[in-house]
Amino acid sequence: MQTVVQAAAWAQTLGLPRLEAQVLLLHALGRAPHDRAWLLAHSDDALDTAVQATFATNTQRRLNTEPVAYITGQKEFFGLTLHVDHRVLDPRADTETLVEWALSCLADTPSPEVVDLGTGSGAIALALKHSRPDAQVCAVDASADALSVASANAKRLALPVDFHHGSWLAPLNGCTFDAIVSNPPYVASDDAHLAALKHEPLSALASGVDGLDDIRTIVRQAAQHLKPNGWLLLEHGYDQSHAVQTLLGNQGFVNVQSRPDLAGILRCTGGQWPTVK
Ligand SMILES: C[S@@+](CC[C@H](N)C(=O)[O-])C[C@H]1O[C@@H](n2cnc3c(N)ncnc32)[C@H](O)[C@@H]1O
Incomplete structure (x- = not known):
């Protein structure tokens, strides 16, 4: 024994x-x-x-190589216990950087309107709603499976979030936000690491030849969906901060800047939509 x-x-x-x-x-x-x-x-x-x-x-x-979170069926994120399985990406502690940044951008905005694009397990949206109960939080995913996981987490945690099925901002025609937050797929489609990931949904990870296809789409769409001075905050790959800063600058965003993750790598980049354009 x-x-x-x-x-x-x-x-x-x-x-x-x-x-x-x-x-x-x-x-x-x-x-x-x-x-x-x-x-x-x-x-x-x-x-x-x-x-x-x-x-x-x-x-x-x-x-x-199955993630521990898929085996145990749960993951701690920003103080919340989320249920996760193979339908969603295992939320990473580094993504808490994005949540903290969003909360600081929204600190002076009463009842802010926020959307989490590509919500997966609901990690970012639920962490924001938990920390800012006065916020109106929406979340979008193209995967109906992911939305089932996210809405079950929202129900279990009693955190009301408005979930939408569709591609990036398309289901939110006519809506504007104080912050758009996203951890989209950002791995290059020929990246050798993808082949080693046998358990995670590929649609949550890969994004075109340079890994930036989805970020390009979100940056382009966000301009129509931000209130004046609203923020677009994006998580991205370890070597993509310069490229994402350039995309934001070219689109007309101001105050463009990056934030490091727990390992000190510039992992999130964002900017503000100007008051007068
Ligand atoms: C990297 S995962 C992030 C999941 C979660 N936000 C997190 O941080 O753990 C990317 C998510 O984007 C979703 N996604 C991929 N393409 C999309 C699209 N065109 N529109 C909306 N969501 C999409 C995937 O289904 C996946 O849930």
Whole structure:
């Protein structure tokens, strides 16, 4: 019979990082992912065979590059527990930079109107609504599957967000916003990393030969959908800040600037639509 500490060590010898082994073990035990202190306090407890079998299966899934969040079915984002699965991209901690930036841009705007384009699990839209209950938050995705995940998260978290199915701003004809926020697909279609991603939806990642097709569309459309001084804030690839700044500048945006992610990489770029154009 394997103990808690032996099971975690076994997964690590197969190549799983310690933290991932602990999270998968907690999941097999039916415990919360942050309950790592429990594992320490119970390191010599024997695991029953059903828990061992679940842990072994999930360790193999992880070794087969499936994201931990798809295996456990949940991910923490901006203090919210989101349910996620293979229909949506696993929300990344770096995307919290975009949420923080949006909140600071909207700090002086009462009851701001905001849209999250390409909402996936609903991460950005729900984080904004949670932090600014007075905001009117819309979210768009081209994937009906993603919208099912996002609206279920909104319902479970009791955060009212207005979801729309369609391509970027097309479903919001005639609407204008104080901020348009998006983490769109931005990987070049021939990027070698895409081939390694077997579990994530490709439509959430790839965007033309230079990875900028969707960002070009959003920048072009946003000009018609921002109030004067409204912000367009975009997450993008590690080497795309200069290109995105140029796109925004050419479209007529002002105050164009970039923000670093947790690793210090310029990962978000945005600008303001001017008062007089
Ligand atoms: C990189 S994922 C971001 C998901 C989520 N916002 C997050 O940060 O975790 C991009 C999302 O854009 C959506 N998407 C792709 N093309 C789209 C389009 N033309 N219009 C709207 N959404 C689109 C995908 O379905 C996917 O959910």
